[in-house]
Amino acid sequence: MEDIIMAEARCMKCKKQVEVKDPQDVVMKNGIRAISGVCPHCSTKVFKIVGKNK
Numbered sequence: 001m002e003d004i005i006m007a008e009a010r011c012m013k014c015k016k017q018v019e020v021k022d023p024q025d026v027v028m029k030n031g032i033r034a035i036s037g038v039c040p041h042c043s044t045k046v047f048k049i050v051g052k053n054k
Helices: none
Strands: 008-011 016-019 019-029 032-038 045-052
Touching: 008 045
Parallel strands: none
Antiparallel strands: 008 016, 019 032, 032 045
């Protein structure tokens, strides 16, 4: 889970792609991996679905 180098996600408040601040690798209930963090500009939560857990 330490292999997150540069995670980007779409901030719905800024309406643009941003680099995720404090990214965390999470696994949703259905087994799909995602990245959760904070927007560096407005401190809104951002979330990006990465793919299936292998």
